[in-house]
Amino acid sequence: MTIMRQLAAPSSSSPTPSPSPPSERPALGVLVRASGGPRYAVALAVDSLGSGLLRPFLLLYGIQVCHLGVVRSGTAMSVGMLAGLSVLPFAGRWIDRGARTAAVAAAMLVRVLGVLVLLAAPLLGGSPLWGFIVAALFLGIGNQCWPPAHAAVVTTLAEPRYRDAALAAGRSLRNAGMGAGALIATVSTAGGTGALRTLAGVTALGYLVAAALVLPMRVRAQQPIRRGVSRVRGGGGLKVLDVANLPYAFCFNVLEVALPAFLVVRLHVAPAWSAGIFVGNTVLVVATQIAVVMWMSRFARRSSLAMSGLVLAVSYLGFWAAGSLGGWGAAAGVAAVSVLYTAGEIMYTGSATALIVASTAPDRIGAALSRFQLSSGIGLAASPALLTALLAQGSGALWVSLALATLLAAAAVLRWAPSERRPGGERPSPPAEDRSPAEDR
Template identity: 60%
Template sequence: MSLIRSPKRQHDDHPAPDGGPAPRSGPAALLGLLTAAGGPRYAAALLVDALGTGLLRPFLLLYGIGVLALDAGTAGLAMSAGMVAGLLVLPLTGRWIDRGARSLPAAATLLVRAAGSVVLLADGTAGFAAAAVLLGVGGQSWPATHAAVVSTLTEGRTRDAALAAGRTLRNAGLGAGALLATLAVAGGTGALRLLAAVTGAACLLAAVLVHSLRVTAPQAPPPPAGAERAEGPALRRIGLLSVANLPYSFAFDVLEVALPALLVLHLHASPAWSSGVFVGNTVLVITLQLAVVVRLADRARHLVLAAGGIALALSYLGFWAAGALGGTAGAAGVAAVSVLFTLGEILYSGSGTALVAASAPPHLLGRALARWELSSGVGRALAPAALTALLAVGPHVLWPVLAVTTLLAAAAVARLRPVRGAAGPRVADPGRRGTCSHAPGPVVRKDTA
């Protein structure tokens, strides 16, 4: 594997200097970034995992009801328990990463999900609950472990683009898997059991591929006297980012919960409108995510994240206005505004994790990523109940509340000025290295944040 070099950053959140090499977009760049951040095996693992997960995730509730004959309340409660278990495990995952582990935690999350898929094949409520917990633990910890692997093998704006490339591939794989599952689900309970088995096999294969990389990072030496005080601003910054992330994270359930309810229940539109909005969002995210991240490489990450919040807030107001039109005109207006919503989502997902990874002191990378993903998970856990409750009162309550809270979060993010010396250990030890078994030598990180 060749040495990965990005423009040497003057600070974790500064734009890339003019004249430096910058990642490019396009299919060739996508492949290059995926192989740069872990090699062909890691890229294959991402694709296999995404395809396998897409086969089962949209139909997990249906599996519990249709195959195991559980009532909807019991199946939903088990799935919620799985999500809570995943959130509780996240801090432990972060500490594991901070001990220098990289590919092993990522492989472990995939292995746990493979076990959950296999347990699904057992009958009974206990088996479904155990499977939901295993799938929840593996699913919640995966984003942090993946970001840690990419952050160890790449740096600077190349890291941002590599994270975006991974999201693009994963979204494409999830979409393809869900499409295949939609076609297969007509086969009845036997087809659903087959989907569970194939998902388990895919996660197991991905776990083997990831573990074979053997990516590690050196454990940081004990911090010198006064280091905790120097790192205080960086830790506070990450804490504030995680709090601001809560209203941002509602955006994903706006697409999956609020908009379908608005279109079908309030505008009495055909469900096809909801499906069209979802498909359009997925296609735009897949095709534009990497290009937007690369295009905005000369912008400070915290300002890009704030711009994403502003775009989301404006789209919420747009949904409110479109819904007031009623009928087909309202549904068409919602579909049009969803393009602005998708842009906000792209800006948010393309800058959030990258900003946290760039802001974190190296020996606290795992805990910083875990804190960010914990806030996302809490937001997503609260979103369905909160959104449906607000919508039950009326769209005139739902959309203004979402717009105001997201705008406040965006304002807080915009005020987070870059903290000088936040990643001081990188300056003191520019030769910090992460190793990868497929590379001819160590992969050197030269971040100077």
């Protein structure tokens, strides 16, 4: 109730800006141009399709093609991808020095290198373990550096009033492409190790084509960072946001780790239920994300992000309550609650990046986005171990802990996260192409 009252009232620490007038949903052509144009949209589609072909089956590749076993394959993936997080600060500085499409293309090309190492690993003498670790490292670097680089491109190219919708459109396109790729790969994996090698090769080709489409665009920021100058607005609030993001980021592995384990281990239902929930989540995200983000644009982004935490927390408690029904009723209840969980996920992804963009100076956007992605990456890396450990203690330990942690994060966001600035503040507005959405309103 305290959070609900806070959501309804301004924070005492800083004045909350008045809500923006409702934004109309832009036409498809306007949205494509705001997102980088047709060439960039095709590159995103090809890149996401390639990711969908391999990413869900990378563990299976380590087991069946490299013959590493389940434990060594999983450990190698974690080590490689955690090491890949160390590149994010350097990527942020590169973005702040003006790189935009070059950073996106680099994130695609480094994954080409990762897939090539993956293909070569079983052919090298000795154990393919180190080859698999290096491949996971390069793939992790590309996967972690892509989100801030892409957000920086959209921030630079899109008109402020279209930025939230353009970011949401990119996420929808990526979800659709990865879903289509995963569906194709699911059918293809029946062909065994040869099919997995083929999928890896096609993935590398997709990344290469996507990079070739992006590189000629040569989009750069007009106001690169100046050494010794710090123009981050609300720096302390951004640090709070990075920390509060950790429990939020657990929501991504709730769908892929916690729910399947909960359904199979605790509720003893068929794995098809978790597969159906995953497909339903993907369809809902693709179909409704832009509309939900445009609806949320009438509210302050900080309030929207806090509300997403509240919705996610309620969904976690809903999963716990549904599990008490037992049998088919429990599985059906979990499936129904997953719709609420999907709504919270959409609200979270639609407001978090937008809040960072709206509260950070254009010449520091790379550092802010990279720190946030580092926070998300740490949460994603830590959550499988923590989620499964909590589930081993009982259903209540898992879902109640998740709900409490997310509620605390939502309260921290509402109290200390940065607010968007409105015209008339002490800081002069930058040029139109670099203004934040809040400054344009």
